[in-house]
Amino acid sequence: MTGKPERLIVDGRRLDGRLPDELRPLRIKAGILKRADGSAYIELGKNKILAAVYGPKEMHPRHLQQADVAVLRCRYNMAPFSVEERKRPGPDRRSMEISKVIREALEPVLFLHLYPRAVIDVFIEILQADAGTRTAGITAASVALADAGIPMRDLVAGISAGKVDGVVVLDLMKEEDQWGEADMPIAVMPRRKQITLLQMDGNFTPEEFRQALDLAFKGIEKIYEAQKEALKEKYLPIEGER
Amino acid sequence: MLFVSNRELVVPGKLLADEEYQAGEGTFLENGKIFSAVVGLAEVKDKSVGVISLQGRYIPRQGDKVIGIVIDTHPFGWIVDLNSPYTGNLMVSDLVGRKVDVFKEDLGKFLKIGDAVIAEVRKVDERWRVQLTASERGLGKIRGGRLVEISPAKVPRVIGRRGSMLKVLEETTGCKLEVGLNGRILVRGKDPKKINSVVEAILLIEREAHLSGLTDRIKAKLEKER
Numbered sequence: 477m478t479g480k481p482e483r484l485i486v487d488g489r490r491l492d493g494r495l496p497d498e499l500r501p502l503r504i505k506a507g508i509l510k511r512a513d514g515s516a517y518i519e520l521g522k523n524k525i526l527a528a529v530y531g532p533k534e535m536h537p538r539h540l541q542q543a544d545v546a547v548l549r550c551r552y553n554m555a556p557f558s559v560e561e562r563k564r565p566g567p568d569r570r571s572m573e574i575s576k577v578i579r580e581a582l583e584p585v586l587f588l589h590l591y592p593r594a595v596i597d598v599f600i601e602i603l604q605a606d607a608g609t610r611t612a613g614i615t616a617a618s619v620a621l622a623d624a625g626i627p628m629r630d631l632v633a634g635i636s637a638g639k640v641d642g643v644v645v646l647d648l649m650k651e652e653d654q655w656g657e658a659d660m661p662i663a664v665m666p667r668r669k670q671i672t673l674l675q676m677d678g679n680f681t682p683e684e685f686r687q688a689l690d691l692a693f694k695g696i697e698k699i700y701e702a703q704k705e706a707l708k709e710k711y712l713p714i715e716g717e718r
Numbered sequence: 719m720l721f722v723s724n725r726e727l728v729v730p731g732k733l734l735a736d737e738e739y740q741a742g743e744g745t746f747l748e749n750g751k752i753f754s755a756v757v758g759l760a761e762v763k764d765k766s767v768g769v770i771s772l773q774g775r776y777i778p779r780q781g782d783k784v785i786g787i788v789i790d791t792h793p794f795g796w797i798v799d800l801n802s803p804y805t806g807n808l809m810v811s812d813l814v815g816r817k818v819d820v821f822k823e824d825l826g827k828f829l830k831i832g833d834a835v836i837a838e839v840r841k842v843d844e845r846w847r848v849q850l851t852a853s854e855r856g857l858g859k860i861r862g863g864r865l866v867e868i869s870p871a872k873v874p875r876v877i878g879r880r881g882s883m884l885k886v887l888e889e890t891t892g893c894k895l896e897v898g899l900n901g902r903i904l905v906r907g908k909d910p911k912k913i914n915s916v917v918e919a920i921l922l923i924e925r926e927a928h929l930s931g932l933t934d935r936i937k938a939k940l941e942k943e944r
Contacts, residue, residue: 513773513775514773531775531803532775532803533803534803534804534805535776543845546803587729587746590777591777591803592846593803593804593845593846594803594804621756622729622730622756622757623773624773624774625747625756625757625771625773625774625775625871626756626774627730627744627755627756628730628731628755628756629730629731629746629748629753629755630728630730630731631729631730634944665731666731667731700906703729704729707729707757708727708729711727711757711772711928712727715728
């Protein structure tokens with residue numbers, strides 16, 4: 477691993493040439509796994525993440541069933557090869573916490589009372605990580621849930637905002653996450669602009685926090701459009717072949 | 719006010735119409751406005767708007783004809799898998815159509831684990847326990863044929879408008895089809911080749927369910943193979 481670069485922002489441009497309010501290149505594809513009920517693949521800069529959804533299906537073991545609603549289970553998992561130093565496979569403190577916050581970020585959009593006693597499983601596999609994997613994971617998971625035909629109030633889009641070299645920036649990449657002063661992942665139901673996840677690491681002044689929030693909401697808009705496009709795209713290309 | 723056109727592809731959270739319309743299947747109401755809850759095709763009929771989902775599991779409903787597979791037995795009947803989050807319960811008397819003394823008769827002679835049955839959903843209660851019945855004509859144990867499983871959301875396309883697709887499949891090949899709304903379809907016929915082409919046609923319908931002009935393409939395909 478290389479050491480800290482002297483400056484993270486040079487002449488208003490970031491290390492990869494982006495402006496402070498720019499997203500990394502984003503690509504989302506829906507329905508790429510045949511065996512899962514719903515799936516999505518997302519690339520956000522160097523992040524590569526796969527999300528798969530199973531269900532609603534019968535809940536086993538039975539004692540975990542909820543008589544009046546469906547249960548949502550999420551698993552966020554990093555592949556051993558997703559980071560520079562091999563990650564020990566399997567759940568750890570970090571991934572279990574992230575699984576929990578992702579579940580809580582997705583729950584508000586689902587009509588879980590439609591499927592009492594059932595379970596919906598969401599798997600988020602990080603193939604390659606470059607900061608902002610939890611928010612990209614949420615973005616992919618909500619596309620996968622829609623792809624599985626599960627009724628939803630809205631999609632959920634996630635992005636991180638933060639501060640590097642004293643500048644409030646959108647969508648931190650690894651170097652900025654590592655050497656920056658603040659990182660704030662946020663997930664939103666874009667239609668009504670309701671926040672379902674907000675975490676923060678580092679320090680913001682109240683003014684910077686508001687700036688970061690504004691930036692994040694702007695980023696969310698673009699991600700939301702990409703999500704909708706991805707869902708529609710799945711059904712359009714075949715039409716072109718004819 | 720209507721915000722979509724008929725058969726437009728919509729995604730969850732898409733505003734469809736406001737309060738003067740009736741909220742149909744695949745939609746939800748929020749502050750008097752109707753939104754889509756699923757990915758699907760908007761369907762506008764006079765004063766109601768709904769969304770036909772392109773994906774999703776089967777949810778049992780009273781009166782549905784389904785094809786189930788026996789996964790377990792209990793003293794008075796069987797537990798039947800319905801390709802759904804909820805399993806069905808079939809009582810002996812609802813299969814044979816008469817009173818059965820379970821102490822004198824062995825239930826194994828009616829159905830075994832792994833057998834397939836055509837059944838009708840008699841009742842779904844508030845706890846989503848599903849009661850099946852299979853004593854009527856045309857229902858009961860399946861004794862032969864080929865079972866095809868497709869996504870339940872695509873079954874309406876296999877049936878077609880007022881059964882048009884089903885008619886094409888049956889008339890061009892001479893096979894008999896039993897369509898379970900849970901995505902299982904039984905194909906019966908004498909010629910294995912014909913059965914194969916029907917199965918292939920069904921899988922093609924599943925793949926291209928969201929495209930228009932499907933009935934004509936299937937008809938052309940099957941007639942070419944004849």
